[in-house]
Amino acid sequence: MKKVAVIDIGSNSMRLVMLEVTANGFKVVDDMKETVRLGRGLQESGMIGEEAMNKAMQTLSLFKGVCEVNHASVLAVATAAVRKARNGADLLERIQKDTSIEVTLISGEEEAGYDFAGVINSIDLSDFVLVDIGGGSIELVLVKGREIKEAVSLAVGSLDLTQRFKLADEVSFGQEEDLLKFLRTAFAKVKWLKKEKPCVLVGVGGIIRNIGKIDRKRKGYLPDIAHNYKLSKNDVAEIYQLLKSKNLLERSSIEGLSKERADIMVGACAVVRELMEYTGIKKLRTSGYGLREGLVFKHYINQGRRFDDVLESSLQTVLDMHHENKEHAYHVYHLYDEIFKELTDVHKINGDFSKINKTAALLHDIGVSIGFYNHHEHTFYMILNAGICGIDHRELVLSAYVAASHRLKKFRFNFEEYQLLLKKEDKEYAQKAGILLQIANSLDRGQVSAIKEVVCEVDKKTVMMRTIKARDAELEIKDAMQAAEMFKKAFGKELVII
């Protein structure tokens, strides 16, 4: 598999992400971060300091070694600190000379474009405002109909705000006032911010992910997944309040807060809170995908074009990564989808469960990659942890449960654990869907597509599934009939398969 190393020389930290790239996506195999803080003191001196410069060189030297050993293609970019510093070009030259790594200095607008590429290929949203809070800049993007409509980069980031308004430790009322005034003035210059009304803010970058983590810890929220996590304006306001009410030492008691970012969190969180206040946007989603992922999408995947269907691409990637039998996966999905649709009046499930149905059916066997025996349980674990994109957390948990129900074996699932996430009616759906998926999987038990289609006929007492066969399918039908008792209990009708 092709390996790509993305190196991101930011104002706060330098990062290397090592990826394995497939046709439809990629998988992270290593992630290294060094808090170099190239942006420190930049506002006053206009220069990257000697110490930070040396640290950057040491870090890059190590990164280079890692790239070499992995035989990885290297994609290296520098952002705000190097853009702003008078000696930024010197640093890039030194890097080129000492390590032969070609670093591309990208503009704020390009950065915003990569952020967009990261998000649009990983979250299924059409209209939103994107914000990326970096150490030395803030990118704002207006997205409508999955297209960039506006993009701007403000040349001030969390590191700058922290230094300028002295927010690292105890924050005084006066400092906070000045900060908020400054932010409002900055936002006011972005004319479209107030005019446009998308109802979701998508937050990119480590700092915003950290706000999400703090929120999950506060709520005891499961699953603990950073990508596509939802917060309300009120959640953000509460966390901001919590952060600014504590000095640096006291902040260490906040569960989930990253130590390395404890000093710059007040300024960063203020940006998010104030932005939601200013625009009236009430919902925040944190994105695990941003600049680095956007770079990979743009340069290595799908010829730089964005995906039409985020979930589909993501499921393809997961199937590829785990060497799944795609023919069987898609055939079970086909049979399941037929059954689910034709039995609408029998299962009486309303609402849009299409993403869940697809994810569960396509990935039902994914756990085999851990081990065949008990693979339904491994499937549950893997669906929750495989980093599937284009689906929200509730849908993900339900997909995992339905997929894990694809065998006769019992699967214990504690709905209570996910009570913050699941709706009242979800339990009924999941249990019924589990039975139907079990039947669909059985109907391709031999994985030879012996049964091509299923047509369901429903009468008062019976559901008759007529199978259209390509070959003998006795085992398939017999296997499927093992669900008859459960079927009767759940749907009140006898199951007949011929």
Added chain:
Amino acid sequence: MKKVAVIDIGSNSMRLVMLEVTANGFKVVDDMKETVRLGRGLQESGMIGEEAMNKAMQTLSLFKGVCEVNHASVLAVATAAVRKARNGADLLERIQKDTSIEVTLISGEEEAGYDFAGVINSIDLSDFVLVDIGGGSIELVLVKGREIKEAVSLAVGSLDLTQRFKLADEVSFGQEEDLLKFLRTAFAKVKWLKKEKPCVLVGVGGIIRNIGKIDRKRKGYLPDIAHNYKLSKNDVAEIYQLLKSKNLLERSSIEGLSKERADIMVGACAVVRELMEYTGIKKLRTSGYGLREGLVFKHYINQGRRFDDVLESSLQTVLDMHHENKEHAYHVYHLYDEIFKELTDVHKINGDFSKINKTAALLHDIGVSIGFYNHHEHTFYMILNAGICGIDHRELVLSAYVAASHRLKKFRFNFEEYQLLLKKEDKEYAQKAGILLQIANSLDRGQVSAIKEVVCEVDKKTVMMRTIKARDAELEIKDAMQAAEMFKKAFGKELVII
């Protein structure tokens, strides 16, 4: 990867196991079973009945389809029922004609030999008695110094016993008496059984695995792993008592009991109990590996020679299957092993933890195959579920815990959950080992073997790790030093790395 389908035409059931084979092992990717019961009524008529014959043909036709779709090499054997039936050859001929599958009829002694191959390559024991209870035969093997010393096949199996002594439903005292007398007579003919004194009985076959499952359910034992599970003679006696005290219907209340085997379990469990009684062997281990796995080992792996080191081969297979960076894995193991040994007087851990150390160090990154973020947690899950051989359950759980501790990230582990398994001193070992593995992993953080060796110098207040470097290793040392605080707390000494 090469695919192999093993088809086993037994007296009770027919089975297909689909495997992916590597240099050092294999991975199950599908498993199909049909309870055909070729052996039913064989004692009376000497013939396989028409109904069973037809069912066998249908099942094989399906199996053939599965083999074709998978482009698998087929290895098919028939055992007791076909051996005994006067029309056994007719069945094989019909199979050959209709499906082109060449079935090899193996003798009882050959069956015992394959059982041995399955066990000796998957359980790290030198001296034991092996018993395989099939539907139509019982194999007994004496193993000493990892070699077969004696092997015998009794031409009676659980199906025969069930029919002969009417054990399927309610069991009367008289029936049981007759059964036990019959078994004792049969055992008495195997002269070496009483003479030899290995202290472990290794049980092969689905029925014995099912006895293990019932035992785990009764005890609330974790982890729920069938291979290498340990029972005492008393556990077996209790389960036998439980089974025979219930009629067929009542047996369905026994948690863990396989429905399809509920009728033949009394007879089968009597064999195990009586064998332990007769030989005086007090310990039973259930094996997940038997005839089918033995066939694969003999025909496809290591040129048919048994492994010298079961654990090593198994770890290699797991690393191969998940495309791990073996160089990094072995280098971390090397560094960890050095540190662990040199700090004996510091950690003061006694006892043999070598298998745990090796497993944890080699597989610490295995969870990356599920997802990079939180991969230490995935590592824990995978080590428990990857089917690692050559290590017992206690060692496996401890390996998973130590491996999951290889990052700075917290890992929550509930020792209570495994209280039936872990010894009092294990917690201290696991916590200390976790810190040392974290340091060793950090010392190869860049995965470029920057640090070749570590030499530890211990004085009253300090542990000094002197690194021998192949290249600059600043990141490695810095990363490792993040464990200094934990190190001080656990070992009472300052950590210095130069």
